[in-house]
Amino acid sequence: MGEWSSARVWRSRVYRYRLIAGRCRSCGRAHYPPANACPYCGSRDLDEVELPRVGRLISYSVVYATPFEDRDRSPVVIGLIDLGIARLVAEVVDVKPGDLRVGDRVEAVFRRIAVDGNTGLIVYGIKFRPVRVG
Amino acid sequence: MALMPERGAGIHGWGVYIPRFRIPMQEIAREWGWPDHQWRALGMMEKAVAGPDEDSTTMGLEASLNAIRRAGVNPKDIGAVFFGTESKPYAVKPSATIIAEAIGATPLTMASDLEFACRAASEGIKASIGLVTSGMVKYALVIGSDTAQANPGDVLEFTASSGAAAFIIGSSKGSAAVFEGSSTYVTDTPDFWRREGSPYPRHGEGFTGEPAYFAHIIGAVRGLMDKLGLKPSDFNYAVFHQPNGRFPLKVGEMLGFKPEQLKLGLVTPMIGNTYNGSALIGLARILDYAKPGERILVAPFGSGAGSDAYSLIVTDVVEEKRGRAPLVDDYINDKISIPYSVYAKFRELIRVVRE
Numbered sequence: 383m384g385e386w387s388s389a390r391v392w393r394s395r396v397y398r399y400r401l402i403a404g405r406c407r408s409c410g411r412a413h414y415p416p417a418n419a420c421p422y423c424g425s426r427d428l429d430e431v432e433l434p435r436v437g438r439l440i441s442y443s444v445v446y447a448t449p450f451e452d453r454d455r456s457p458v459v460i461g462l463i464d465l466g467i468a469r470l471v472a473e474v475v476d477v478k479p480g481d482l483r484v485g486d487r488v489e490a491v492f493r494r495i496a497v498d499g500n501t502g503l504i505v506y507g508i509k510f511r512p513v514r515v516g
Numbered sequence: 517m518a519l520m521p522e523r524g525a526g527i528h529g530w531g532v533y534i535p536r537f538r539i540p541m542q543e544i545a546r547e548w549g550w551p552d553h554q555w556r557a558l559g560m561m562e563k564a565v566a567g568p569d570e571d572s573t574t575m576g577l578e579a580s581l582n583a584i585r586r587a588g589v590n591p592k593d594i595g596a597v598f599f600g601t602e603s604k605p606y607a608v609k610p611s612a613t614i615i616a617e618a619i620g621a622t623p624l625t626m627a628s629d630l631e632f633a634c635r636a637a638s639e640g641i642k643a644s645i646g647l648v649t650s651g652m653v654k655y656a657l658v659i660g661s662d663t664a665q666a667n668p669g670d671v672l673e674f675t676a677s678s679g680a681a682a683f684i685i686g687s688s689k690g691s692a693a694v695f696e697g698s699s700t701y702v703t704d705t706p707d708f709w710r711r712e713g714s715p716y717p718r719h720g721e722g723f724t725g726e727p728a729y730f731a732h733i734i735g736a737v738r739g740l741m742d743k744l745g746l747k748p749s750d751f752n753y754a755v756f757h758q759p760n761g762r763f764p765l766k767v768g769e770m771l772g773f774k775p776e777q778l779k780l781g782l783v784t785p786m787i788g789n790t791y792n793g794s795a796l797i798g799l800a801r802i803l804d805y806a807k808p809g810e811r812i813l814v815a816p817f818g819s820g821a822g823s824d825a826y827s828l829i830v831t832d833v834v835e836e837k838r839g840r841a842p843l844v845d846d847y848i849n850d851k852i853s854i855p856y857s858v859y860a861k862f863r864e865l866i867r868v869v870r871e
């Protein structure tokens with residue numbers, strides 16, 4: 383939890399809250415979270431784009447060796463998610479791991495991603511869950 | 517009839533969020549040795565439980581996104597964000613700014629957390645009507661969201677649940693439902709409270725009904741009907757605060773409403789009492805199905821105590837907005853049953869020592 387200083391929580395808030403990705407003007411690919419250079423071609427000619435909130439689960443891992451503060455959510459599912467113009471890695475929630483299938487439609491949800499003990503900051507961000515509505 | 521400034525305002529978007537997890541009433545009764553008639557008398561079946569990474573802010577944001585999808589507004593045009601809750605993640609630090617940031621309404625907007633037990637969000641609706649009709653803001657976002665707390669083993673545990681509703685309020689022009697009038701009734705009544713630093717609320721046993729819930733809702737609703745010259749049969753739907761499945765039916769009957777006017781807005785038997793979400797999720801469900809021209813009465817209640825009554829007329833825009841976000845029933849039907857042990861873990865009823 384030490385890595386979530388007030389300054390880092392504040393600096394990263396817009397990207398954590400809103401799925402805003404970096405888009406490369408050279409190769410056209412998007413990456414999330416935004417970096418200083420395109421991870422695919424190295425170009426620094428980037429702008430920003432808001433990603434769609436619904437995508438597909440490409441693959442996932444079920445993590446049992448969670449840190450103690452995540453034990454209440456164990457096992458934690460980490461998914462590789464295809465949002466069309468970008469892929470990202472995020473936690474997949476609200477599902478029993480046995481019910482999850484590669485190719486499932488998943489939607490972004492706003493959740494707590496870290497909590498600094500009983501008195502520190504609550505860090506919010508985006509996770510995904512299988513779409514079961516509509 | 518008095519001039520009703522409320523008529524200049526309407527609901528442009530509505531949205532809810534209900535967590536996926538449900539605990540059936542039998543689970544709670546079995547765990548704490550209650551007879552089944554205890555929860556049957558409350559008209560309850562199961563209640564919604566927020567997951568371990570959810571709180572009133574996260575649920576409020578999801579409901580807000582659904583309301584914005586229906587409203588089709590630019591978040592930069594939202595000039596006020598009101599967050600009504602009695603389960604604030606922080607004792608000091610607004611949730612309204614987190615939501616305003618996450619929807620993209622910052623920085624040129626008002627944002628505040630409101631507290632009045634279960635009717636804080638309703639007070640936000642009234643304030644928003646004033647801000648919109650005066651021209652001070654173009655749109656206001658009002659959120660009611662709670663992860664309601666109950667002392668384990670307390671009868672309140674059958675009903676205290678989690679969920680959120682949100683509304684975009686703007687000019688009556690182009691809205692899905694136009695406000696026709698409102699009335700507010702408050703007194704200093706000690707029916708239910710939670711002291712600073714105390715994890716669970718206390719309630720005046722046997723005192724929560726007559727002088728609190730019933731007196732205040734009846735006062736607000738009669739005040740509204742007198743002002744507007746309306747009677748119960750003029751409304752197609754009525755929705756009241758729903759601390760359980762029985763009180764709203766009883767207060768409706770006392771006011772002269774028929775069960776068929778109350779049925780659509782009654783959501784507590786399926787999801788529990790979502791406190792600030794309670795009557796407002798019921799209102800959202802009515803907007804999910806209502807036809808243009810129909811009239812809705814909505815009367816939230818908050819302990820301490822107070823009630824607001826609003827009359828709304830549905831417009832023909834309601835139908836094109838409906839399909840832009842999940843319906844209340846989509847959320848009600850999307851559920852995973854959990855046993856008491858998982859509920860206890862998710863709602864932090866198990867003492868875990870953290871450094």
Ligand SMILES: [Zn+2]
Pocket residue numbers: 406407408409410411420421422423424425
């Ligand atoms: Zn590139």
